[in-house]
Amino acid sequence: MWVGRRLRRVEDPSLLRGEGRFVADVARGCGAIRFVRSPFARGRILSIEAPEEATVITADDLAEIPPVKPMLHRDDFIPVEQPILAKEQVTYAGQPIAAVIAPTFEEAEDLAEMVFVDIEPLDPVVDLDHALDETAPLVHPHVPANTVIDASLTTPGFDAAFHGAAYHVEIDVRSRRENATPLEARGSHAAFDPRENRVTLTASTQGPHMLRTALADLLGIPESELRVIAPDVGGAFGQKYSLAMEDVVTVWAARRFRRDVAWIEDRRENFASFHSRDQRYIVTGAFDESGKLRAMRADVRCNVGAYSCYPVTCGVEPLMAMAELPGPYDFRNYAVRSRAVASNACPIAPYRGVSRPVITLTLERLMDKAAARMGIDPVEIRRRNLVREFPYTSVTGLVYDQGSYVESLDRSVQLVDLERFRADQRAAWEQGRYIGIGFSTFSERTGYGTSAFAARKMDITLGYETIDLAMDPSGSVEVRVGASPHGQGLRTSLSQLVADELGIDPKDVRIVHGDTDRTPYGWGTFASRSMVVSGGATKLGATELRRRLADIASETLEAAVDDLQFHEGKVLVRGTDVGVPIRDLARLAYHRSDKLPPGEEPGLRVKATYDPAGTFSNACHVALVEVDLETGAVAVQRFVVVEDAGVLVNPMIADGQVHGGVAQGIASALYEELVYDSDGNLLTTSLMDYLPPTIAEVPLIEIDHLVSESDATITGAKGLGEGGTIGAPAAILNAITNALSPLGIEVNETPATPERIQKLIRQAQGAL
Template sequence: MGARTDPMNDQHTGPSTPPAPADPDRTATGAEPDGPVVRGDPPVSEESTSRDRGPRFDGARGRWVGASVPRREDPRLLAGRGRFVDDIQLPRMLHAGFVRSTPAHARITSVDLKATREIDGVVAAYDAADLDLGDIVALLDRPTEEFSPTAMPILAKDKVRFVGEPVALVVGRDPYCVEDAIEAAVVTYEAHDAIVSEDTALAAGAALVHEEAPGNVLLDVSMFDTPGVDDAFDAAASDGCVVEVLTRTGRQNALPLETRGVVAAWDDHDEQLLVQTCSQVPHQVRTVLARSLRIPERMVRVTVPDMGGGFGQKCVVGREEIAVAAAARRLDRPVKWIEDRREALTAGFLAREQRYRSRAAFDAQGRITALDVDVVCDMGAYSCYPFTAGIEPLMASAEMPSVYRVPAYRVRGRAIATNKAPTAPYRGVSRPQYVMAIERLMERAARELGLDPVEIRRRNVITEFPYTGINGVTYDPGTYRESLDLAEQTLREEGWYELRERAAAEGRYLGIGYCCFSERTGYGSEAFAKRKMQVVPGFDISEIRMDTTGSVVVTSGTMNHGQSHETTLAQIVADRLGLDIDKVKLRQGDTERIVYGWGTFASRSATIGGSAVSIAAARLGEVLCDIAAHLLQTRPDQVRLDGRGGVVQVDDPSRRISFEDIADVAYLRAHLLPKDVEPTLSATASFDVPGDGTFSNATHAVVVETDPGTGQVRILRYACVEDCGVVIHPKVVDGQCRGGIAQGIAGALFEEITYADNGEPSAASFIDYLVPTATEIPDITVSHLETPCAFTENGAKGAGEGGTIGAPAAVLNAINDALRHTGVELDTTPVHPQTVLAALDGAPERDTPRPPQKASSPA
């Protein structure tokens, strides 16, 4: 039980050899710096340095952070040892399914479950009256003329509002008898007119989706009507240009590989309901579940096993999970529900259906002088919890100016209710849409003024930081101009401009498109509070504990669903403590173990969660140093974390002590501790991004070829130049970029759910919902610039959503460039082949000469 080595002995080595330090003068792709590569430790305040950063840590930056170490998750997942919700099998477990609405808009006149209950193997069947659960209500602190709160019942009560809405819950011995029992249910309806479009929703005298939402408007907010908007448009009409675009984006499904699911069981011993589910926000699920069942939160424990993707769809609270948990408590038996793909496509949370009517004024030099936008977001039948139906129009309104200097701005944002499945956040949340709108304005103005599309961006992009925009948002330093220049340089040096001209001479339709954008990441409490949410996300909490072997377990309120948190957060901790990464274990997704957490969404894990674990690790390091100084009989300011595998030492290399030996004293020989040090090696920290948060940025450059005979669009080249601050794990970041771009391409060219006039969704399987395969996604190159963030502990900015944000605009711009000689311009996504053919059929001329363009002048 004694110490394994003499505390005064220097015979200690780490369990494995760390990777070579990342070269601070090389980009994350391994290339030598060329131009605007920013390196070095992130700037921090003097207070932060002395209190949190652990001044006694002697490890160089890049020992673990910046290295593409093997992912900790891979051995388990690749060997098939991952544990997902559907893998969970419990004794006496039952299975659940839902009777779902067939009409899109109707009053329920009766629910007859008699035949359902008589099916062999059925244990129970419940309608809304049987379960008697509270509603889910998401609120904004806004006046009634701006926001109309609406309730989402766990099971539909008097009315159904979209095809697929859950009306009754069936529980049986196996999924097969449950399916039979669902077919036996008899629900009668009194049908109403279905509201399936913006025009029908806002028409005078339209049927109401919710009586509480007059005119089918859930949110109507006018913002930033700054002085000078009308004057700028008047001036541009006489000396410059005024351009207007009407952009629309199709309704999409986030399409995580693992659909939603839950296993719920009541534990008599702990008097607690254990809910295992695939959620990005387990603490929010616990809160809503406890309130719906009217029990204290201590009686609910939510855990998340491995999760096969979320993309935002799982960062809201679903009603099916609540109903299943209620049934498990009532039956005192475990109950499982797994969403099938048809349910996921038709009745799961959807996203993206938006319309932007945008006008911009430009002076004769191509500088934007005013922006006037009207935004309408079709949010479907209900507000999601906790973000509400305001999430998309509020995001768009607040951030529409994007990376450009806009001196005058006016915007109106509306969320409307329709008889469609409700909307939840989906990777990017309105940014792919508003970025597409403003990027189309840039393209249109470039054409009107005879400017090169890159040059007009160059004249308008923000270059001085920090920059406070007309929207009141302060943008921290980034590489907006540099990423644009490097993206253009890449395509020019590869010869794509010459190939485009040769292709035109051969009668081929080749086009080049760009998109320059920023991504606000790591929204803190201050940023979310500006939306006037009643439930305000933001902070994260981390706890770290060291055991007698010198290993640590660290908790985080973030939630991994494919982002490699087990690896990247361990890298941060290992660097802070000078510890081998193999000695760091991450725990997430358990409301009993995690004090509180907001989960993972909005690219917050590295920025907020990573900062919390970093501070907690630094505080543990302080405790280790205090104990080591006492054992080494020196002052605390004379020792430091060595950074070579878990050692504290003084300047004399012969005087050092391992973490194991410190832990041995702390737990097993506590009488040797200093009098003011408790016998424990643990620390807790919270972190919240101040102010407006931090902004990653990128430029996407795309080359496409469009076939005028078939309308098919083929992507020939895709280049991404991005800046997400300090890159913790280059391959993980590249994977995030490429995955996001694939989803952005999907929205640009393939995926869309439409509705018939009666509210019937068009896509109930992958036969109708077109998902791109590896054949349709091109090779994607990712180049990294690096501007360390001043607000986060590790210098990182978020990297989770940028790929999705930039792809639709870049692809659409490239398509329009390919069609430049036809007179056709497309402003709606997805661009299906039939869309291209219809546009070409209606084009006035196919040989319209391309307008002259002033030469681009990259810096």
């Protein structure tokens, strides 16, 4: 068996040798594009003046390109159009206004500095609460109350259940703006081929086919005139799925000037590329005497910035929050209002976990607060409310497959030795030290296909994945996938699946991705989906190829198909040493088709598509922290993850995803925050102001895996790419609140910076 092995990654040797091929490596020596960006959050463009020798592109040059208009077909949605380059007005600081093209990146930067854009500034609205204020300016004149989505849902009988409850616990949770901050910023290189009248766009993207469709639609060209390649991509975390306006200009310029051009984003620009989080959840849980949650009322507000991202739209955060807020808890009465609020801030796009880090933070803070109020242990209140029977249909109609919600909680209690910690904590408090423990139990919806995306009512229904699989005459296998991994090691783990199915070595399996000329149309890699969906398609394809090989072998070996066994590169007749090498069967399939069984097609190529409804992973995170009362600084001393993502195809890669996810969750909880001033200027534009954690801030992450057997996925694998980021902020804020419980302090805002904690401590001490 290859599945389940910690196989070294086939991706690594070239990356380790410095032989990776990232977009900036491709872009050496071509024409350089530099964007002139708005220095104001809101204003009217009066004029644009450029030096005479400069090649400058403005909105006037792009008159034939329609604006980007991401759509949701819902009555509670107001679409907003985004021009590729700002036209007449600017709507957020950093918005591209013009593009300068020059022979080198240095010259392009120099010329861009010399482009003078005269803007009459207008009062912006940047802050979430301000945008909802009646007196706030309107970001888009056709959007009343700056509310682009105003969705709501109330279950029948909600009022009676809610008002009849014994306890009402309210929580007001705020997450500040974040940036996904891939170490490689965005960028693209467009090569024009005059012979074919075709552009090859090498772009740092998570979804090359989606990008090809978007660009072809906007430029009004057939998709055959465009090839999109995702080379090595230096991290993405969601930010590189949404369409960059800059990519549109890059392809347009390559066609217009019939030459190769590139745009390589710098770090400062990346800070205003796409943002995320920036949400507020006001939630009241109604509990009965026994601590059982009977009803929940929620008001969700998401500051989605100036425009809507393509293709998933600005609805992705509030609508996910509405559907998934019930989390892993069983209750039947729910009333929610969820809004997407426009502002003159940078547009929002999905970032690892999307709304779920804030959903989980809210729910888990609610559970701890309710437990404290009712005098129940935080672990116990969760045990009383977690879903236990599967399949479980949530109050919003989501179906949870087999999971281990209670088991993962119990296991984590064991791993941290909770009783002992409580004793240590009492002793520490007596010595004036503030240590705390926080739990976070959550579900992670992963690997969902067409049916789940159709419910979103986007213009484009994402979901399925297709693979083309072929064994060549030498017996080696090539699988071409529509997924587009960028660090997840999918080439390695898919080859493990194929190897098991065909009884061959993973070395004999080559996975091809990230090239629209070589791979079947697919949706790319995001939403913890590739192992489930692309993996499922790969397994189906490999099973079909195995069937074909078995048919041929059956004839060659004169044995029944059911008696055949695929092992170490051979097809054997079970219980005998009679067999045939698979590569002989491959050669026969191509070169001796006269010997093939009747009806068998020559060659060995199959196509397979997998389109699952989706599956839920689950986990329990526990954080142990110490808070310095003097400075307000929080140190995470221990972090435990009990995770259930079903079958782990490559546990080494799975653990790596958890490590990286938790590090980003710790970042959300404690460090990373994009700060705007009241004029809408982004103040955090370098890695000295915006603080991704270093090794000094990330503790050892202890991982334990449980394996639920789920029939919702044909490989048994559930997704786990986002779980770390989803669970960690809640665990850490619960731990800080627990540490500071002698002072009666609640921490409900991320990031919990020393400044915020210190302020809460001072308030509490003043009140004492």
